[in-house]
Amino acid sequence: MRVLVSTRSLAKPPTGIGHYTAETVRALRQLPGLQVREFPARWVRPLARYRERHLDWWLGALQPPPPGLSGQRVTHSLVSRLERFFLRQHSKQSWFTPARNDVYLEPNHELMPTSLPTVVVVYDLSVLRFPQWHPEGRVAHHRAFFETLAERGQSLTVVTISEAIRQEAIQSLGLPPDRVITGCCAPRTLMRPGLPSADAPQMARLGLTPGYFLHVGTLEPRKNLALLVRAWSGLDSAIRLAHPLVLAGGQGWGDEAFQDALRQAPAGIHHLGYVDEADIPALYRCALSLVMPTHYEGFGMPVIEMRAVGGAVLTSLDPAVREIAGDDTPGIAADDQAGWTAALDRAAADDNWLAPQRSAGPAWAGRFTWRRGAEAVRDACRVAIVGTSARSGPVAA
Incomplete structure (x- = not known):
């Protein structure tokens, strides 16, 4: 053919x-x-x-x-x-x-x-x-x-x-x-588990310390970033200090609500813009969790790549994202700000909550080729x- x-x-x-x-x-x-x-x-x-x-x-x-x-x-x-x-x-x-x-x-x-x-x-x-x-x-x-x-x-x-x-x-x-x-x-072939010590050069280059909450994607309305910023801002100051919010992705369009939320948010939010492809695996591996409160997706590439490196994921209830994330991934409604704050708080306080998801991630991601x-x-x-x-x-x- x-x-x-x-x-x-x-x-x-x-x-x-x-x-x-x-x-x-x-x-x-x-x-x-x-x-x-x-x-x-x-x-x-x-x-x-x-x-x-x-x-x-x-x-x-x-x-x-x-x-x-x-x-x-x-x-x-x-x-x-x-x-x-x-x-x-x-x-x-x-x-x-x-x-x-x-x-x-x-x-x-x-x-x-x-x-x-x-x-x-x-x-x-x-x-x-x-x-x-x-x-x-x-x-x-x-x-x-x-x-x-x-x-x-x-x-x-x-x-x-x-x-x-x-x-x-x-x-x-x-x-x-x-x-x-x-x-x-x-997931891209570079997305695989690794030792945190091996990611130190990338963390230094990006100006980050491991343990942050991570969002990957263009800054656009359907990503629901205004809610994410408000949910993270609702955490105790000690948690925000230990677990900043990192946004990786290009500037998009038409999201005035996100810009307003960003102006009112406390310190601790870092927008990296586009990240070099060689640094993305380390960016995933060193995150406490990927956070994806998206309103709508067709697939959810950051989700499957985070699972491939053995990382934890919190997602919305969007059908495509849930299909890709797997049943062991916690899901929170996209409009539930209090629910997202509670999920971020639990991820920061309970090391065991997302541990099974992390260990099962690479095998789950291996189903997608x-x-x-x-x-x-x-x-x-x-x-x-x-x-x-x-x-x-x-x-x-």
Whole structure:
């Protein structure tokens, strides 16, 4: 079976979708009977990478810009036109026809026009269910994307990254259950247990002392960080001093409530911003607990990575997060501030409370592998091909 994978997300700095795409392509190549091709080819990516990583240099080189055009518009115009030209060349070479490939895998919310059987990865439906949590441009883009799913008919199959999102996709998008397949993500290979003494250099570099409460993720409304800040602020001062709150993740958007809570909070909250990937395992291992009071997730990568290193986790009752966290993980309602304060207090005071969860974590996380996720994608490709064959005749497999 010849699988054409859209890897445009790999041309940009790593994101969640980029990591998923890279790991899935790697795992698909290890499955027997598959021939995996990437679109665009690797030699096209430098154009997009140049645009993303060297925009400041271009802006400086193009000053002053032509009348009526900003430097940013000139940069995007020149580089984007070259990028689109090479993408069109790929299409002209019949990459998206049965003569070259049997099925098209799109993990990036940007469907290419094609008659090929298509597999789409859906990570979550937060943009549709909770548009107030997202920028307007993102909402419009994703709504248009989801509307096109229905237009592909029996030639399209969906892969979700959790069973919870599979059920949502069936109900919210009206997709046939037999054409929605549950896959998964997996912790990065660096995520494994280790001795605290070995993490001392990373702790020194980050300016931290082991024993903090940790949240990992972009600072955005659905993460429910305003409640987390207030819940931590409700702890006794001695507990806050011994167990500060560490936030690791980029600045997001539209969370004025979080900023207000942060301004009113006592000292002891540290926002690290983006953390180098090499330091993340130590960041997890040295935390007293990962705290995730999220309103909504599609999977919950920090949860499975914390469990992989043998750490403790406290989560909300979001269905996808609970599915990934496991039954031995304490769950607190996302809107229960007093409940979160009590859980943080108990985690700090009772060393034995979360000990069973820590010891069982690596084995639990081992159930989530990229091979398992790739096998789900392979199965979805087969379903998409069969659906198309029934409608339009045989497709080579």
